[in-house]
Amino acid sequence: MAEGFYKRTLPSLAIDFVSEEGKQLFAEGLQRGTMEGFFRLIPYFQTQSELTYCGLASLAMVLNALAIDPGRKWKGPWRWFDESMLDHCEPLEVIRGRGIAFDNLAGLAQCAGAKVDAFYASQSSIDDFRKYVIKCSNSNDCHLISSYHRHALKQTGSGHYSPIGGYHVEKDMVLILDVARFKYPPHWIPLTHLWEGMNYVVKSTGKSRGFMLISRPHRETFEGNA
Helix, strand or coil: CCCCCCCCCCCCCCEECCCHHHHHHHHHHHHCCCCHHHHHHHHHCCCCCCCCCHHHHHHHHHHHHCCCCCCCCCECCECCCCHHHCCCCCCHHHHHHHCCCHHHHHHHHHHCCCEEEEEEHHHCCHHHHHHHHHHHHCCCCEEEEEEEEHHHHCCCCCEEEEEEEEEECCCCEEEECCCCCCCCCCEEEEHHHHHHHHCCEECCCCEECEEEEEECCCCCCCCCCC
């Protein structure tokens, strides 16, 4: 057998999306209307192509879910968001080497044509975060990307980005659509643990992690057939 890792086991505080308990949480969230955003996101769920591309993969996934036209070709005649096209703020080689900072990812989303509301955890509150999670979970019009430290979730690794795919009101749990799908599957996690992970300070910036709401502004779209 080849050396290396084939996935990680989820910690006990997480619930695998495809487990019986995970399915039950999904069904209950669906009944309560807090899984609406999931159906927009899931067709565009992707695995990050580089170990440091979690931010780019999360953003490409959300931009495609919002049906934002990049206005330039991806391959052939097709206009489509891909990690390789998200190079407005920093060269991809730089991002491949060290990842992308929170501010830069928010700026990149704006450059791509999205409306962005970004919040550092240190300048927000868990109540506000929960309010925005519920807002986007109830809607097709916005999606939320979280920047968190995996240690708070009892996972291996360090800083990470992933979209939030839904919310369970009674359990106060969020569904993380982890773009590192080679490592962890989609999973439910207590919102309080995710909030703790967003409060970790990034050494290179001296700022906490946070979350951003990404939505589609009213703007003209490109037309064409292929």
